Amino acid sequence: MSEKGEREIVRGLRDVAAAETSISYVDPKGSLYYLGYNIDDLVGNIIYAEVAYLLIHKKLPNQRELDTFNAELISEMKLPEAVIESIRATPKRCHPMDVLRTEVSRLGEYDLDANDRSKEADLKRATRIIAQVPTIVATLHRSRMDEPTPSPREDFSFAKNFLYMFKGTPPSNEETDVLHRLLILHADHGFNASTFAARVTASTNSDMYSAVTSAIGTLRGPLHGGASEKVMDMLDDIGQEEHVEEYVQGLLDNRKKVMGFGHRVYLAEDPRTKHLRGMVEKLCHRKRTMDLYRKCIKIEGIVHERKGIYPNLDFYAAVTMDALGVPKEFFTPFFTTSRVSGWVAHTMEQYEDAVLLRPSSKYVGTFGSTFVPIDKR
Ligand SMILES: CC(C)(COP(=O)(O)OP(=O)(O)OC[C@H]1O[C@@H](n2cnc3c(N)ncnc32)[C@H](O)[C@@H]1OP(=O)(O)O)[C@@H](O)C(=O)NCCC(=O)NCCS
Known part of the structure; x- marks a missing residue:
């Protein structure tokens, strides 16, 4: 509030800190940290699944934990049959982000543990969502080419499987390396607009699918991931x-x-x-x-x-x-397949914070409008 008692607006919420986070730090001087690790030390040294694990478990996995996580991700990549049918039925004129937003929302209908809101259930749900988003993207692309989507292979990393399923043929080592780096770089970025949207939704204690759906709609805009x-x-x-x-x-x-x-x-x-x-x-x-x-x-x-x-x-x-051979309308969906790991991590962090994110506004409308019944307007 100003001295006159008027609310002051911080246009665009520029530099406003809305909550605490220990997931990532965007240093204005030009550095980015995930859980304290400078991304310069991560890119090229680890694979994307390690970063996804880091964000949701808040620690880097050891080899055994990574192997288990990678296997879990691959087994969770399978989509409910109804979701596959729905993806195939979408008109080609729809932007892939429209389809992704709708189908992630639909995934919530098939979560058999939807009523279990324990931390363990949320962690399992987070892993499943990270795994299923790439499958939606790959299935949509393959179906638009009238081609089947190959099933993920156990001998491939999670990221490699995504590109394999998207393109229909096993990617080269060069392509796989590029994809790991690309996904690592897109995984999280402080309180960016889509992450904030996810956190606002989570702050109402709404479910994780709703939080991710809000985030997808926000990422899509051309000032952000679009x-x-x-x-x-x-x-x-x-x-x-x-x-x-x-x-x-x-x-x-x-x-x-x-x-x-x-x-x-x-x-x-x-x-x-x-x-x-x-x-x-x-x-x-x-x-x-x-x-x-x-x-x-x-x-x-x-x-x-x-x-x-x-x-x-x-x-x-x-x-x-x-x-990598990705058509441009699939660029933002590719971004989504990675940023979703940040969104679910932030959603869980927001649940722990347990505070409703609800800002105020400065009213600039009028007062004293005289009500006129509809037949007199
Ligand atoms: C990202 C973005 C939304 C940040 O916006 P912001 O912090 O509100 O910054 P502003 O829009 O106020 O820009 C500040 C100044 O830089 C200029 N500017 C910012 N981004 C610009 C761009 N992409 N092209 C040309 N000028 C740009 C603005 O015109 C403004 O100049 P002015 O002071 O002379 O009017 C903005 O830079 C942008 O729209 N970029 C293009 C979209 C994009 O690449 N988004 C992905 C973001 S990761």
């Missing part, structure tokens, strides 16, 4: 590399946002960008990736020079996913 698809739209629109300058200057002259740039928290470069840029550089033996990379480097230079801002996670993630 940005990577828009980055690829921009790269497609630009066409040849020589058109970059004119296109980007045109956007900036018209005060339009360049997708994949800027960040609410980071004052320096997003710490995930260097990993993604490096991955793209390694994938430049593919001609298409090389062409996209050259455009990206030019865009980065122009935007930084004119606005002083840096690319965020979504900029090079778009080119990385393209190199």
Whole structure:
């Protein structure tokens, strides 16, 4: 409240700390930590399932725990038959995020332990949701290609199985390595908008499926996880590399946002960008990736020079996913398959905090409106 007793608005909740968390820390100076581990020490040294385990169990697994977790994830990847049928029945005009949002919500109908809200049940539920989201994404993609979805293989890691089921053929070692890194980098990010949405839902003591459904709807927007698809739209629109300058200057002259740039928290470069840029550089033996990379480097230079801002996670993630053969409308679903591990971790943390997240607002409407019955209006 101000001295006059008026509520003060923090527009966009910028810099407002809404709750405590020990899951991840976004350092504005340009670092990201999961449970205290700098992501620079994790990327390339561990696989995605270890990060998912870290987020929900709040400790890194030993080999035995990882093997058990990986096996549990693979066995939980199976979807209820009704969900598979529903995915297959969705019209092709629907964006994959529409389908994902609906089907994750539907999964809640098939949770036989739905009434068990113990910590143990929530942990099992979290593991199951982490496992089933990629299967929904893969099943949707395969069904849109009129192809069957292969069953997961026990000799593959969870992440490798996802790509295998998505593409229909076993991925190469290079592709698998890229996917692990990509998923690790997307897994959690403090109180980003979708995580906050999940936590608001969880704060009402609602169930985990509802929290994840809220988060999916929030991630989808182009200012958040939907940005990577828009980055690829921009790269497609630009066409040849020589058109970059004119296109980007045109956007900036018209005060339009360049997708994949800027960040609410980071004052320096997003710490995930260097990993993604490096991955793209390694994938430049593919001609298409090389062409996209050259455009990206030019865009980065122009935007930084004119606005002083840096690319965020979504900029090079778009080119990385393209190199993996992922169609652009599936970029945000790929993001979801990883960020879901952060959402369920935050949902459980919010249950422990047990406080309703309910901000206030500043009323700017009128008072004293005179009521008129409908037949007199
Ligand atoms: C991420 C984002 C929503 C953060 O927004 P924010 O913290 O509210 O920052 P603002 O929108 O207030 O931007 C601050 C300034 O930087 C500029 N800016 C921020 N992002 C920009 C972008 N992508 N392109 C061009 N200018 C940008 C704004 O125009 C503004 O400039 P001004 O002060 O001259 O008006 C914003 O940077 C954005 O829309 N980026 C594009 C979408 C995207 O990539 N999202 C993924 C985020 S991980």
